[in-house]
Amino acid sequence: MHVLVTGGLGFLGRAVTLEMLAAGHHVTVMTRGRVDTKPPVGADLVTGDLRDRERLSRIIQESEYEGIVHLAALTSGRGSLTDPLGYFDVNTAGTLNLLMALDSLRNSRPPVSMVFASTNIVYGSQYSGALSEDLAAHPESPYAASKVAAEQLVAAYAATGAMGAVTVRPFNISGAVDGVADTDTARIIPNIFRAITGQLNYVTLNGDGSAVRDFVHLADVASGIRLALSACTPGASQIINLGSGTGTSMAAVVATAERVTGRPVTVRRMPPKSEPPKLVADISRAHAVLEWRPARSDLGEMLTDAWKAWQP
Numbered sequence: 610m611h612v613l614v615t616g617g618l619g620f621l622g623r624a625v626t627l628e629m630l631a632a633g634h635h636v637t638v639m640t641r642g643r644v645d646t647k648p649p650v651g652a653d654l655v656t657g658d659l660r661d662r663e664r665l666s667r668i669i670q671e672s673e674y675e676g677i678v679h680l681a682a683l684t685s686g687r688g689s690l691t692d693p694l695g696y697f698d699v700n701t702a703g704t705l706n707l708l709m710a711l712d713s714l715r716n717s718r719p720p721v722s723m724v725f726a727s728t729n730i731v732y733g734s735q736y737s738g739a740l741s742e743d744l745a746a747h748p749e750s751p752y753a754a755s756k757v758a759a760e761q762l763v764a765a766y767a768a769t770g771a772m773g774a775v776t777v778r779p780f781n782i783s784g785a786v787d788g789v790a791d792t793d794t795a796r797i798i799p800n801i802f803r804a805i806t807g808q809l810n811y812v813t814l815n816g817d818g819s820a821v822r823d824f825v826h827l828a829d830v831a832s833g834i835r836l837a838l839s840a841c842t843p844g845a846s847q848i849i850n851l852g853s854g855t856g857t858s859m860a861a862v863v864a865t866a867e868r869v870t871g872r873p874v875t876v877r878r879m880p881p882k883s884e885p886p887k888l889v890a891d892i893s894r895a896h897a898v899l900e901w902r903p904a905r906s907d908l909g910e911m912l913t914d915a916w917k918a919w920q921p
Contacts, residue, residue, distance in 0.1 A: 610722075611635040612838070613674045615659070615707070616681030618646050620793070621726070621779075621830065624786035625678055626652050628831040629838075637672060641681070649787070659703025665710040676838050677723040679707060679763075685795055686730060686750040693751035700755035701762070708766045715771045722841035723774045724834050725763045727756045729823075729850070729890065731778065737885040742778070742848045742894055764846040773841030777834060780852035780890045784826035784911040785918035791827075797859065798824075798912065801866045802919045804874055812874055816881030818860030823852040823889040826911050829903040836899040849898060852890025853906035862908070869912045 612629050616622045617638030629636045630651045637653040648654045657664045659681055682700045683689070689696040704725070711721060732740050733747030748754040760776050767774040783791065783798050791799050803809040833851040863874050895901045905911070 610675045610838075611637070611672060612676040612678060613637050613639060613668070613672075614678045614680065615639045617652070618648060619680065620789060620791050621782065621827065622680045623649065623789055624827045624831040625680065625834050627787055628828075628835045629678070632835055634676070637674070639668065639681070659699055659706055662706040662709060665706050666713055669710040669714060673718060675719075675721060676841075677707070677711070677721055678726075678834060678838065679704065679723060680726045682726070682756075684728070684752065684793075686752045687795065689750050689752035689755070696751045696755045697758070700752070701758040704759040704762050708762060712766070712771060720770065720843035721772045722838050723763065723767070723772050724837045724841070725759065725774060725776045726834070727760050727776050727778045727848075728753065729778050729780045729852070729888075731757050731760070732888070734885050737887050739889050739891040740850065741891040742850055760848070767846035768844065770844040773843045774846040775837040775841055776846065776848045777830075777837055778848060778850050779830045780823040780825050780850070782827050782830055783824050784828060784905065784914040786827050786831065788918050790918040791915060797862060798866070798915055799919075801863060801874055802870075802916065805866070805870055805872045806919075810875065811877040812863065813877050813879055814859050814863070815879050815884065817878070818863065818876075819858050819886070820884055821856035821858050821887040821889065823855065824857055824862070824906065824908060824911060825851060825853045825890075825903055826905040826914070828905050829853075832904075833895060833899060833901045836901050840899055847894075847898070849895050850890040850892055851895060851901075852892055853903050854890055854892040855906075856887055856889040857908055862912075865908050865912055866916075869909060870916055
């Protein structure tokens with residue numbers, strides 16, 4: 610299958626590209642603007658911006674893609690509060706532009722398969738415990754709202770029969786693939802490593818650090834996306850969580866990082882925050898539909914892989 614991976618040079622995108630190549634797919638990576646990083650060996654590269662519908666149309670027309678993995682997005686919940694229109698422009702309108710480019714060829718090509726990467730934060734903070742895909746989305750930031758809107762666009766277009774789609778909702782991704790470190794400052798594990806290496810003075814935890822979240826290995830998410838692409842059926846769409854299915858407290862993440870690195874982590878404790886005590890993925894649908902199970906999402910393994918990639 611010839612697969613286009615948007616955002617294919619990012620932290621998740623590179624892992625997905627490698628996963629697709631290993632499965633024997635022909636992969637073309639789409640990235641925006643100047644290219645400072647080369648794609649994995651064996652992958653082709655095109656440049657394009659989701660906001661440029663004409664360029665997207667040319668990219669789609671120039672090759673007969675059978676599959677699309679749509680990862681490109683703006684992803685900061687906090688950043689979206691100060692730039693809400695920018696987030697809707699890229700994440701929602703950008704997805705619309707991609708679908709419009711595909712639609713321009715719907716009468717001359719077979720239906721494509723699409724995996725759209727959404728996010729677990731669309732569930733919001735009103736739930737606690739295991740989160741099922743059947744729960745209503747409650748976006749609490751422009752970022753989350755832009756992803757919900759894009760999910761709906763993907764589902765609506767799939768319903769026409771022009772493509773089959775699976776929307777995946779990854780939980781807290783960690784680990785590393787191909788030695789590429791996660792540098793997202795919105796995530797706790799990169800910030801723990803920053804504190805360990807002196808780039809930050811401390812890591813902030815709310816209350817006693819007992820809030821429980823679901824951490825999943827980057828490689829497991831990549832394999833789930835590969836399987837999701839094969840599960841697409843023209844005229845249908847579905848949403849599938851990708852998580853470990855187990856919870857880990859923030860305090861346990863810090864303690865495990867200290868064990869893995871052999872270094873202390875300075876923690877600054879803030880007053881308890883109004884937040885759900887436990888948010889974990891219900892991954893029963895991923896089991897049933899994709900026959901997928903996370904194989905590398907042990908916390909110690911994730912942090913070991915992440916730490917190896919973090920070091921020079």
